[in-house]
Amino acid sequence: MTAAFNFDVTAIDGAARTGVIATPRGAIRTPAFMPVGTAGTVKAMLPESVAATGADILLGNTYHLMLRPGAERVARLGGLHRFMHWERPILTDSGGFQVMSLAGLRKLTEHGVTFKSHIDGSRHELTPERSMEIQRLLGSDIVMCFDECPALPASDDEVARAMRLSMRWAERSRAAFGDRPGHALFGIMQGGVNRELREESAEALKAIGFDGYAVGGLAVGEGQAAMFGVLDYAPGFLPAEKPRYLMGVGKPEDIVGAVARGIDMMDCVLPTRSGRTGQVFTRRGALNIKNARHQDDPRPIDEACTCPACRNYSRAYLHHVFRAQEIIASMLLTWHNLHYYQELMAGMRAAIAEGRFAAWQAGFHALREEGDV
Numbered sequence: 001m002t003a004a005f006n007f008d009v010t011a012i013d014g015a016a017r018t019g020v021i022a023t024p025r026g027a028i029r030t031p032a033f034m035p036v037g038t039a040g041t042v043k044a045m046l047p048e049s050v051a052a053t054g055a056d057i058l059l060g061n062t063y064h065l066m067l068r069p070g071a072e073r074v075a076r077l078g079g080l081h082r083f084m085h086w087e088r089p090i091l092t093d094s095g096g097f098q099v100m101s102l103a104g105l106r107k108l109t110e111h112g113v114t115f116k117s118h119i120d121g122s123r124h125e126l127t128p129e130r131s132m133e134i135q136r137l138l139g140s141d142i143v144m145c146f147d148e149c150p151a152l153p154a155s156d157d158e159v160a161r162a163m164r165l166s167m168r169w170a171e172r173s174r175a176a177f178g179d180r181p182g183h184a185l186f187g188i189m190q191g192g193v194n195r196e197l198r199e200e201s202a203e204a205l206k207a208i209g210f211d212g213y214a215v216g217g218l219a220v221g222e223g224q225a226a227m228f229g230v231l232d233y234a235p236g237f238l239p240a241e242k243p244r245y246l247m248g249v250g251k252p253e254d255i256v257g258a259v260a261r262g263i264d265m266m267d268c269v270l271p272t273r274s275g276r277t278g279q280v281f282t283r284r285g286a287l288n289i290k291n292a293r294h295q296d297d298p299r300p301i302d303e304a305c306t307c308p309a310c311r312n313y314s315r316a317y318l319h320h321v322f323r324a325q326e327i328i329a330s331m332l333l334t335w336h337n338l339h340y341y342q343e344l345m346a347g348m349r350a351a352i353a354e355g356r357f358a359a360w361q362a363g364f365h366a367l368r369e370e371g372d373v
Protein backbone atom coordinates (compact mmCIF):
# COMPACT_ATOMS: atom_id res chain seq x y z
CA MET A 1 0.00 0.00 0.00
CA THR A 2 1.58 3.30 -1.03
CA ALA A 3 1.91 5.95 1.67
CA ALA A 4 0.18 8.56 -0.46
CA PHE A 5 -2.59 10.72 0.85
CA ASN A 6 -2.65 14.09 -0.88
CA PHE A 7 -5.06 16.64 -2.29
CA ASP A 8 -4.45 18.28 -5.66
CA VAL A 9 -6.65 21.29 -6.52
CA THR A 10 -6.88 21.25 -10.33
CA ALA A 11 -9.09 24.30 -10.93
CA ILE A 12 -10.62 27.21 -9.03
CA ASP A 13 -13.68 29.25 -10.12
CA GLY A 14 -14.59 31.94 -7.61
CA ALA A 15 -14.50 30.26 -4.20
CA ALA A 16 -15.36 26.87 -5.74
CA ARG A 17 -12.55 24.35 -6.36
CA THR A 18 -12.28 21.01 -8.09
CA GLY A 19 -9.54 18.47 -7.50
CA VAL A 20 -8.53 14.95 -6.57
CA ILE A 21 -7.68 13.37 -3.21
CA ALA A 22 -5.28 10.49 -3.81
CA THR A 23 -5.50 7.61 -1.31
CA PRO A 24 -3.99 4.10 -1.38
CA ARG A 25 -7.52 2.72 -2.03
CA GLY A 26 -8.26 5.03 -4.92
CA ALA A 27 -8.85 8.63 -5.95
CA ILE A 28 -11.66 10.85 -4.67
CA ARG A 29 -12.86 13.43 -7.20
CA THR A 30 -13.87 16.68 -5.51
CA PRO A 31 -16.28 18.26 -4.94
CA ALA A 32 -17.39 14.83 -3.68
CA PHE A 33 -20.64 13.54 -2.24
CA MET A 34 -20.19 10.63 0.18
CA PRO A 35 -23.13 8.22 0.60
CA VAL A 36 -23.78 7.24 4.21
CA GLY A 37 -23.25 3.59 5.07
CA THR A 38 -23.71 3.96 8.83
CA ALA A 39 -23.81 0.30 9.94
CA GLY A 40 -21.62 -1.12 7.20
CA THR A 41 -24.16 -0.86 4.41
CA VAL A 42 -25.60 1.90 2.23
CA LYS A 43 -29.19 0.89 2.88
CA ALA A 44 -30.98 -0.91 -0.03
CA MET A 45 -27.83 -0.83 -2.19
CA LEU A 46 -25.20 -3.40 -3.07
CA PRO A 47 -21.68 -1.93 -2.88
CA GLU A 48 -21.28 -2.54 -6.63
CA SER A 49 -24.41 -0.44 -7.18
CA VAL A 50 -23.05 2.37 -4.99
CA ALA A 51 -19.86 2.32 -7.09
CA ALA A 52 -21.97 2.36 -10.29
CA THR A 53 -23.61 5.62 -9.19
CA GLY A 54 -20.14 7.24 -9.31
CA ALA A 55 -19.34 7.34 -5.58
CA ASP A 56 -15.59 7.27 -4.90
CA ILE A 57 -15.91 7.06 -1.09
CA LEU A 58 -18.58 6.19 1.49
CA LEU A 59 -19.13 6.78 5.19
CA GLY A 60 -19.19 4.43 8.15
CA ASN A 61 -19.87 5.26 11.74
CA THR A 62 -17.87 4.56 14.89
CA TYR A 63 -20.91 4.76 17.19
CA HIS A 64 -23.06 2.24 15.31
CA LEU A 65 -20.26 -0.23 14.47
CA MET A 66 -18.79 -0.25 17.99
CA LEU A 67 -22.19 -1.24 19.35
CA ARG A 68 -22.90 -3.78 16.62
CA PRO A 69 -21.08 -5.94 15.48
CA GLY A 70 -18.17 -4.44 17.50
CA ALA A 71 -14.92 -2.93 16.22
CA GLU A 72 -12.70 -5.81 17.41
CA ARG A 73 -14.96 -8.32 15.60
CA VAL A 74 -14.77 -6.30 12.33
CA ALA A 75 -10.96 -6.18 12.72
CA ARG A 76 -10.79 -9.97 13.29
CA LEU A 77 -12.81 -10.41 10.09
CA GLY A 78 -10.36 -8.35 8.02
CA GLY A 79 -11.59 -4.80 8.54
CA LEU A 80 -14.58 -2.82 7.30
CA HIS A 81 -13.58 -2.78 3.60
CA ARG A 82 -13.44 -6.58 3.46
CA PHE A 83 -16.42 -6.98 5.79
CA MET A 84 -18.75 -4.86 3.64
CA HIS A 85 -17.11 -5.63 0.28
CA TRP A 86 -16.18 -2.01 -0.52
CA GLU A 87 -12.52 -1.71 -1.54
CA ARG A 88 -12.60 2.04 -2.27
CA PRO A 89 -11.96 4.71 0.41
CA ILE A 90 -14.06 4.85 3.58
CA LEU A 91 -14.39 7.83 5.93
CA THR A 92 -15.65 7.07 9.41
CA ASP A 93 -17.23 9.61 11.71
CA SER A 94 -15.88 9.61 15.26
CA GLY A 95 -19.06 8.86 17.19
CA GLY A 96 -19.44 12.06 19.18
CA PHE A 97 -22.39 13.33 17.20
CA GLN A 98 -24.35 10.07 17.46
CA VAL A 99 -23.70 9.60 21.16
CA MET A 100 -25.27 12.99 21.80
CA SER A 101 -28.21 12.31 19.48
CA LEU A 102 -28.88 8.58 19.83
CA ALA A 103 -27.52 7.13 23.08
CA GLY A 104 -29.27 7.13 26.41
CA LEU A 105 -28.00 8.04 29.87
CA ARG A 106 -25.01 10.03 28.64
CA LYS A 107 -22.36 11.43 30.97
CA LEU A 108 -19.93 13.88 29.36
CA THR A 109 -16.69 14.80 31.14
CA GLU A 110 -13.29 16.14 30.08
CA HIS A 111 -12.19 12.51 29.72
CA GLY A 112 -14.95 11.52 27.27
CA VAL A 113 -18.54 10.27 27.18
CA THR A 114 -20.10 7.24 28.86
CA PHE A 115 -23.50 6.13 27.56
CA LYS A 116 -26.00 3.32 27.21
CA SER A 117 -26.43 1.61 23.85
CA HIS A 118 -29.72 2.50 22.12
CA ILE A 119 -29.70 -1.11 20.87
CA ASP A 120 -29.40 -3.20 24.05
CA GLY A 121 -28.81 -0.80 26.91
CA SER A 122 -25.21 -1.96 27.46
CA ARG A 123 -22.82 0.62 28.88
CA HIS A 124 -20.01 2.06 26.75
CA GLU A 125 -17.36 4.78 26.84
CA LEU A 126 -16.03 6.91 24.00
CA THR A 127 -12.94 9.05 24.40
CA PRO A 128 -10.66 10.55 21.76
CA GLU A 129 -8.27 7.63 22.32
CA ARG A 130 -10.99 4.94 22.07
CA SER A 131 -12.50 6.60 18.98
CA MET A 132 -9.09 6.56 17.25
CA GLU A 133 -8.63 2.90 18.24
CA ILE A 134 -12.07 1.94 16.87
CA GLN A 135 -11.48 3.76 13.58
CA ARG A 136 -8.08 2.06 13.29
CA LEU A 137 -9.68 -1.36 13.97
CA LEU A 138 -12.28 -0.64 11.28
CA GLY A 139 -9.45 0.28 8.91
CA SER A 140 -11.02 3.50 7.63
CA ASP A 141 -8.93 5.65 5.30
CA ILE A 142 -10.12 9.01 6.65
CA VAL A 143 -10.54 9.22 10.42
CA MET A 144 -12.49 12.02 12.13
CA CYS A 145 -11.44 13.60 15.42
CA PHE A 146 -13.63 12.89 18.44
CA ASP A 147 -15.64 16.04 19.05
CA GLU A 148 -18.74 17.38 20.73
CA CYS A 149 -21.30 18.94 18.42
CA PRO A 150 -23.64 20.99 20.65
CA ALA A 151 -27.39 20.65 20.09
CA LEU A 152 -29.07 23.87 19.02
CA PRO A 153 -30.34 26.24 20.21
CA ALA A 154 -27.24 26.86 22.32
CA SER A 155 -25.90 30.02 23.97
CA ASP A 156 -22.55 31.44 22.88
CA ASP A 157 -21.15 30.27 26.23
CA GLU A 158 -22.37 26.70 25.59
CA VAL A 159 -21.02 26.79 22.01
CA ALA A 160 -17.68 28.14 23.27
CA ARG A 161 -17.45 25.47 25.98
CA ALA A 162 -18.18 22.64 23.50
CA MET A 163 -15.78 24.07 20.91
CA ARG A 164 -12.90 24.43 23.38
CA LEU A 165 -13.48 20.91 24.73
CA SER A 166 -13.50 19.65 21.13
CA MET A 167 -10.18 21.40 20.47
CA ARG A 168 -8.62 19.68 23.50
CA TRP A 169 -10.08 16.42 22.21
CA ALA A 170 -8.63 17.18 18.75
CA GLU A 171 -5.18 17.42 20.35
CA ARG A 172 -5.72 14.04 22.06
CA SER A 173 -7.13 12.54 18.81
CA ARG A 174 -4.02 13.67 16.93
CA ALA A 175 -1.72 12.19 19.59
CA ALA A 176 -3.63 8.87 19.69
CA PHE A 177 -3.87 8.60 15.88
CA GLY A 178 -0.08 8.48 15.63
CA ASP A 179 1.81 8.20 12.37
CA ARG A 180 -0.21 6.13 9.87
CA PRO A 181 1.03 6.56 6.26
CA GLY A 182 -1.81 6.30 3.75
CA HIS A 183 -4.38 7.16 6.39
CA ALA A 184 -5.69 10.65 7.10
CA LEU A 185 -6.94 12.37 10.24
CA PHE A 186 -9.37 15.27 9.80
CA GLY A 187 -9.95 17.96 12.42
CA ILE A 188 -13.49 19.26 12.95
CA MET A 189 -14.15 22.99 13.31
CA GLN A 190 -16.85 23.94 15.80
CA GLY A 191 -18.14 27.33 16.97
CA GLY A 192 -21.82 27.41 16.00
CA VAL A 193 -22.78 30.53 14.06
CA ASN A 194 -20.29 32.73 15.97
CA ARG A 195 -17.53 34.10 13.70
CA GLU A 196 -15.01 34.69 16.51
CA LEU A 197 -15.51 31.18 17.89
CA ARG A 198 -15.22 29.70 14.39
CA GLU A 199 -11.92 31.57 13.86
CA GLU A 200 -10.62 30.47 17.28
CA SER A 201 -11.48 26.86 16.40
CA ALA A 202 -9.77 27.06 12.99
CA GLU A 203 -6.61 28.53 14.56
CA ALA A 204 -6.54 25.77 17.17
CA LEU A 205 -6.90 23.06 14.52
CA LYS A 206 -4.23 24.57 12.25
CA ALA A 207 -1.82 24.73 15.19
CA ILE A 208 -2.27 20.98 15.69
CA GLY A 209 -2.12 20.20 11.95
CA PHE A 210 -4.45 17.81 10.10
CA ASP A 211 -4.67 16.12 6.68
CA GLY A 212 -8.08 17.71 6.13
CA TYR A 213 -10.53 19.95 7.95
CA ALA A 214 -14.25 19.50 8.51
CA VAL A 215 -16.78 22.25 9.21
CA GLY A 216 -18.83 20.64 11.96
CA GLY A 217 -21.67 21.95 14.07
CA LEU A 218 -23.87 22.82 11.09
CA ALA A 219 -26.95 21.18 9.56
CA VAL A 220 -28.22 20.83 13.10
CA GLY A 221 -31.35 22.92 12.65
CA GLU A 222 -29.90 26.39 12.08
CA GLY A 223 -31.50 26.65 8.62
CA GLN A 224 -29.91 27.29 5.22
CA ALA A 225 -29.47 31.06 5.56
CA ALA A 226 -27.56 30.74 8.85
CA MET A 227 -25.50 27.84 7.45
CA PHE A 228 -24.56 29.80 4.33
CA GLY A 229 -23.78 32.77 6.57
CA VAL A 230 -21.15 30.68 8.34
CA LEU A 231 -19.90 29.21 5.05
CA ASP A 232 -19.39 32.74 3.70
CA TYR A 233 -16.32 32.97 5.97
CA ALA A 234 -15.50 29.65 7.73
CA PRO A 235 -13.88 27.75 4.80
CA GLY A 236 -11.54 30.73 4.33
CA PHE A 237 -10.22 30.21 7.88
CA LEU A 238 -8.99 26.75 6.82
CA PRO A 239 -5.84 25.87 4.84
CA ALA A 240 -6.60 26.24 1.11
CA GLU A 241 -4.41 23.28 0.16
CA LYS A 242 -6.28 20.77 2.35
CA PRO A 243 -9.73 19.21 1.76
CA ARG A 244 -12.68 20.95 3.43
CA TYR A 245 -15.52 18.61 4.50
CA LEU A 246 -18.96 19.94 5.44
CA MET A 247 -20.61 17.33 7.66
CA GLY A 248 -24.19 16.23 7.23
CA VAL A 249 -25.14 18.31 4.15
CA GLY A 250 -27.56 18.17 2.50
CA LYS A 251 -30.36 18.99 0.10
CA PRO A 252 -29.20 19.56 -3.53
CA GLU A 253 -29.45 23.34 -3.20
CA ASP A 254 -27.45 23.21 0.08
CA ILE A 255 -24.73 21.23 -1.67
CA VAL A 256 -24.51 23.67 -4.59
CA GLY A 257 -24.31 26.63 -2.19
CA ALA A 258 -21.63 24.91 -0.11
CA VAL A 259 -19.49 24.08 -3.17
CA ALA A 260 -19.84 27.70 -4.30
CA ARG A 261 -18.37 28.72 -0.90
CA GLY A 262 -15.31 26.46 -1.10
CA ILE A 263 -16.43 23.09 0.31
CA ASP A 264 -14.83 19.97 -1.23
CA MET A 265 -16.63 17.03 0.49
CA MET A 266 -20.10 16.42 1.90
CA ASP A 267 -22.14 13.55 3.35
CA CYS A 268 -25.86 13.28 4.02
CA VAL A 269 -28.46 10.59 4.68
CA LEU A 270 -31.03 12.52 2.62
CA PRO A 271 -30.73 10.72 -0.75
CA THR A 272 -30.81 7.27 0.85
CA ARG A 273 -33.25 7.94 3.71
CA SER A 274 -35.71 9.94 1.56
CA GLY A 275 -35.51 7.29 -1.20
CA ARG A 276 -37.03 4.87 1.29
CA THR A 277 -39.85 7.35 2.04
CA GLY A 278 -40.70 7.87 -1.64
CA GLN A 279 -39.03 11.26 -2.09
CA VAL A 280 -36.96 11.46 -5.26
CA PHE A 281 -34.77 14.29 -6.56
CA THR A 282 -34.75 15.54 -10.14
CA ARG A 283 -33.21 18.48 -12.03
CA ARG A 284 -36.57 20.23 -11.67
CA GLY A 285 -36.94 19.64 -7.92
CA ALA A 286 -38.19 16.86 -5.66
CA LEU A 287 -41.36 14.77 -5.96
CA ASN A 288 -42.90 12.07 -3.82
CA ILE A 289 -43.75 8.95 -5.83
CA LYS A 290 -46.55 7.93 -3.42
CA ASN A 291 -48.64 10.89 -4.64
CA ALA A 292 -51.71 9.63 -6.56
CA ARG A 293 -50.85 11.87 -9.53
CA HIS A 294 -48.15 9.35 -10.54
CA GLN A 295 -50.51 6.35 -10.64
CA ASP A 296 -50.96 6.35 -14.44
CA ASP A 297 -47.85 8.22 -15.47
CA PRO A 298 -45.85 6.18 -18.02
CA ARG A 299 -42.86 8.58 -17.93
CA PRO A 300 -39.66 7.88 -15.96
CA ILE A 301 -38.86 9.96 -12.86
CA ASP A 302 -36.50 12.11 -14.95
CA GLU A 303 -36.27 11.80 -18.77
CA ALA A 304 -32.63 12.93 -18.62
CA CYS A 305 -31.55 10.36 -16.01
CA THR A 306 -29.69 7.19 -17.04
CA CYS A 307 -30.11 5.27 -13.77
CA PRO A 308 -31.80 1.78 -13.79
CA ALA A 309 -35.02 3.24 -12.32
CA CYS A 310 -35.32 5.87 -15.07
CA ARG A 311 -34.13 3.60 -17.88
CA ASN A 312 -36.48 0.70 -17.18
CA TYR A 313 -39.46 1.82 -15.07
CA SER A 314 -42.37 4.26 -15.17
CA ARG A 315 -43.54 6.54 -12.40
CA ALA A 316 -46.70 4.42 -12.39
CA TYR A 317 -44.71 1.28 -11.62
CA LEU A 318 -42.63 3.00 -8.92
CA HIS A 319 -45.84 4.40 -7.42
CA HIS A 320 -47.29 0.88 -7.39
CA VAL A 321 -44.36 -0.91 -5.77
CA PHE A 322 -43.94 1.90 -3.24
CA ARG A 323 -47.61 1.73 -2.26
CA ALA A 324 -47.34 -2.07 -2.08
CA GLN A 325 -44.27 -1.65 0.18
CA GLU A 326 -42.25 -3.84 -2.13
CA ILE A 327 -38.50 -3.94 -1.35
CA ILE A 328 -37.67 -3.03 -4.98
CA ALA A 329 -39.15 0.42 -4.34
CA SER A 330 -36.40 1.24 -1.81
CA MET A 331 -33.77 -0.23 -4.14
CA LEU A 332 -34.80 1.75 -7.25
CA LEU A 333 -35.59 5.06 -5.51
CA THR A 334 -32.36 4.97 -3.50
CA TRP A 335 -30.33 4.14 -6.60
CA HIS A 336 -31.95 7.00 -8.52
CA ASN A 337 -31.30 9.51 -5.71
CA LEU A 338 -27.65 8.51 -5.30
CA HIS A 339 -27.20 8.63 -9.09
CA TYR A 340 -28.78 12.10 -9.16
CA TYR A 341 -26.47 13.33 -6.37
CA GLN A 342 -23.40 12.01 -8.19
CA GLU A 343 -24.54 13.59 -11.47
CA LEU A 344 -24.91 16.89 -9.57
CA MET A 345 -21.31 16.60 -8.30
CA ALA A 346 -20.00 15.61 -11.76
CA GLY A 347 -21.76 18.61 -13.30
CA MET A 348 -20.17 20.96 -10.76
CA ARG A 349 -16.70 19.42 -11.16
CA ALA A 350 -16.87 19.93 -14.95
CA ALA A 351 -18.27 23.46 -14.65
CA ILE A 352 -15.54 24.52 -12.20
CA ALA A 353 -12.85 22.92 -14.38
CA GLU A 354 -14.13 24.92 -17.38
CA GLY A 355 -14.58 28.18 -15.48
CA ARG A 356 -18.35 28.30 -16.00
CA PHE A 357 -19.60 27.50 -12.47
CA ALA A 358 -21.68 30.70 -12.18
CA ALA A 359 -23.58 29.83 -15.38
CA TRP A 360 -24.00 26.21 -14.24
CA GLN A 361 -25.38 27.47 -10.89
CA ALA A 362 -27.83 29.82 -12.67
CA GLY A 363 -29.01 26.91 -14.83
CA PHE A 364 -29.40 24.69 -11.75
CA HIS A 365 -31.72 27.22 -10.09
CA ALA A 366 -33.60 28.15 -13.29
CA LEU A 367 -34.69 24.53 -13.93
CA ARG A 368 -35.97 24.29 -10.35
CA GLU A 369 -37.88 27.57 -10.63
CA GLU A 370 -39.56 26.28 -13.82
CA GLY A 371 -40.78 23.37 -11.72
CA ASP A 372 -43.14 20.93 -13.49
CA VAL A 373 -41.56 17.98 -11.75
Ligand SMILES: CNc1nc2c(CC[C@H]3O[C@@H](OC)[C@H](OC)[C@@H]3O)c3nc(N)[nH]c(=O)c3cc2[nH]1
Pocket residue numbers: 036037038059060061093094095096097098144147148149188215216217218219220247248249267269
Ligand atom coordinates in the same frame (compact mmCIF):
# COMPACT_ATOMS: atom_id res chain seq x y z
C1 LIG B 1 -27.05 15.91 9.54
N1 LIG B 1 -26.34 17.04 10.06
C2 LIG B 1 -25.14 16.84 10.64
N2 LIG B 1 -24.49 15.66 10.69
C3 LIG B 1 -23.35 15.90 11.39
C4 LIG B 1 -22.32 15.01 11.76
C5 LIG B 1 -22.26 13.63 11.20
C6 LIG B 1 -23.35 12.76 11.57
C7 LIG B 1 -23.08 11.32 11.12
O1 LIG B 1 -24.26 10.63 11.35
C8 LIG B 1 -24.55 9.78 10.27
O2 LIG B 1 -25.67 10.28 9.62
C9 LIG B 1 -26.84 9.99 10.35
C10 LIG B 1 -23.38 9.81 9.36
O3 LIG B 1 -22.48 8.79 9.71
C11 LIG B 1 -22.03 7.98 8.66
C12 LIG B 1 -22.77 11.16 9.65
O4 LIG B 1 -21.39 11.16 9.47
C13 LIG B 1 -21.29 15.52 12.59
N3 LIG B 1 -20.30 14.65 13.04
C14 LIG B 1 -19.34 15.12 13.87
N4 LIG B 1 -18.38 14.28 14.33
N5 LIG B 1 -19.26 16.45 14.26
C15 LIG B 1 -20.19 17.36 13.83
O5 LIG B 1 -20.10 18.55 14.18
C16 LIG B 1 -21.27 16.89 12.98
C17 LIG B 1 -22.28 17.76 12.54
C18 LIG B 1 -23.33 17.25 11.76
N6 LIG B 1 -24.44 17.84 11.25
Ligand SMILES: [Zn+2]
Pocket residue numbers: 301302305306307308309310311336339
Ligand atom coordinates in the same frame (compact mmCIF):
# COMPACT_ATOMS: atom_id res chain seq x y z
ZN1 LIG C 1 -32.95 8.08 -12.37
